[in-house]
Amino acid sequence: MNIMRIPRLYVENAEKHEGRKVVIENGGKVIKFLDKDEEYEGDGKVLYQVIYDDFDNYVLMGTVTKDMIIEYEVGGVRQITYIKKGTKLLEIPAEGYKVYPIVDFGCRILGGHRIAALQSRKGDIRFVNTPVNGIVLFLKEVPAKRENYVFYILPEEEIKFEEE
Amino acid sequence: MNIMRIPRLYVENAEKHEGRKVVIENGGKVIKFLDKDEEYEGDGKVLYQVIYDDFDNYVLMGTVTKDMIIEYEVGGVRQITYIKKGTKLLEIPAEGYKVYPIVDFGCRILGGHRIAALQSRKGDIRFVNTPVNGIVLFLKEVPAKRENYVFYILPEEEIKFEEE
Numbered sequence: 001m002n003i004m005r006i007p008r009l010y011v012e013n014a015e016k017h018e019g020r021k022v023v024i025e026n027g028g029k030v031i032k033f034l035d036k037d038e039e040y041e042g043d044g045k046v047l048y049q050v051i052y053d054d055f056d057n058y059v060l061m062g063t064v065t066k067d068m069i070i071e072y073e074v075g076g077v078r079q080i081t082y083i084k085k086g087t088k089l090l091e092i093p094a095e096g097y098k099v100y101p102i103v104d105f106g107c108r109i110l111g112g113h114r115i116a117a118l119q120s121r122k123g124d125i126r127f128v129n130t131p132v133n134g135i136v137l138f139l140k141e142v143p144a145k146r147e148n149y150v151f152y153i154l155p156e157e158e159i160k161f162e163e164e
Numbered sequence: 165m166n167i168m169r170i171p172r173l174y175v176e177n178a179e180k181h182e183g184r185k186v187v188i189e190n191g192g193k194v195i196k197f198l199d200k201d202e203e204y205e206g207d208g209k210v211l212y213q214v215i216y217d218d219f220d221n222y223v224l225m226g227t228v229t230k231d232m233i234i235e236y237e238v239g240g241v242r243q244i245t246y247i248k249k250g251t252k253l254l255e256i257p258a259e260g261y262k263v264y265p266i267v268d269f270g271c272r273i274l275g276g277h278r279i280a281a282l283q284s285r286k287g288d289i290r291f292v293n294t295p296v297n298g299i300v301l302f303l304k305e306v307p308a309k310r311e312n313y314v315f316y317i318l319p320e321e322e323i324k325f326e327e328e
Contacts, residue, residue: 028242029197064240074299074320076228076251078192080244087240106299107272135238135270156238 007072007105010047011058012085014066020049022069028082031069055138059152062089070137072106079106081137083154089137092151094128097121099147107136115151132157171236171269174211175222176249178230184213186233192246195233219302223316226253234301236270243270245301247318253301256315258292261285263311271300279315296321 010022023032025044034040047069050057058066063086070081094101096118103115114127115136130153138152174186187196189208198204211233214221222230227250234245258265260282267279278291279300294317302316 031195031244033193075318076248077299077318078246079299080195080246082242082244084240102274102277104272104274106270108268108270108300110266110268113266135241135243136272154239154241 007052007070008049009052009055010049010069010071012045012047012067014048014050022047022071024067024069024082028084031080031082033071055152056140056150059089059091062091063087064089070105081106081135083137087154090132090134090153090155092128092130092153093148094118094151095144095146095148096126097146099149101139101149101151103136103151104139105136109134109136109153116149171216171234172213173216173219174213174233174235176209176211176231178212178214186211186235188231188233188246192248195244195246197235219316220304220314223253223255226255227251228253234269245270245299247301251318254296254298254317254319256292256294256317257312258282258315259308259310259312260290261310263313265303265313265315267300267315268303269300273298273300273317280313 019036021034023034023040023044023046025042040046045067047067058064058068064083065085067085068083072079094116098119100117102117103109109115109130111131111133113130115130116128118126118128133156134153136151137154140150142148142150183200185198187204187208187210189206204210209231211231222228222232228247229249231249232247236243258280262283264281266281267273273279273294274297275295277294279294280292282290282292297320298317300315301318304314306312306314
């Protein structure tokens with residue numbers, strides 16, 4: 001059985017890309033995965049494979065800047081996530097002496113759930129919780145002196161900021 | 165914004181169906197969502213929409229009996245999960261005086277995670293954990309005297325039974 005552990009990421013107008021392509025036609029009603037050498041001559045939107053770890057290159061100030069598709073395969077199941085340009089994401093940081101992420105790509109999380117455990121130098125454990133229901137789309141490990149992760153979460157409700 | 169809270173389920177050769185259709189061509193490389201009245205004349209596999217709550221009708225002894233697609237839409241994101249016939253699922257029951265499911269459709273869970281809290285008549289709380297990494301595909305509420313749920317989980321590793 002061919003298990004794909006790392007999701008594949010495809011983005012619109014990618015500058016550098018690895019050859020695989022997906023085409024979106026008719027506003028997302030048709031999704032076509034092309035072979036490496038397959039040509040495409042329709043008027044659909046072509047997304048090119050990029051390195052999954054570069055996900056955050058396509059997010060600016062919490063907003064997705066290009067149409068993206070994430071493809072994830074496990075066992076007899078294929079999961080395709082189509083994220084439209086303009087989608088707002090919530091970025092939740094988790095930083096500590098040691099950080100243990102509890103959720104990963106594809107996890108649907110419910111408000112109040114623990115998403116990471118933080119261990120202090122003294123060994124105390126605290127948890128980072130999500131304030132919203134949503135889906136984890138990406139987990140970024142930020143190079144830093146202390147361990148540092150950012151969770152990119154798609155909230156199920158539109159993000160609202162409370163006014164005073 | 166059109167938020168779809170309940171996933172749509174499509175299955176191959178469904179007897180009763182509600183009109184929406186998806187076509188799978190080329191072993192899953194092309195996925196086409198058809199309009200209600202749209203005709204299809206290719207040689208792809210046609211899946212028909214059925215009631216999502218009937219998911220367990222298409223699982224027999226832990227094995228998926230028909231190709232299925234689950235479509236879930238939230239905010240600017242569309243998630244399509246294609247489950248091939250023959251896929252093995254793990255069914256985890258959760259029964260108690262009161263049962264509080266912690267995870268739902270689409271949640272990716274990691275071995276040891278809590279999936280439900282059980283409350284006894286006396287008020288004691290216990291947890292049901294998942295023994296494997298996987299994705300929750302369906303949550304069935306079983307009519308019974310005590311509260312009773314079954315979690316249908318796609319394990320990330322093939323299920324193996326330990327030998328004595």
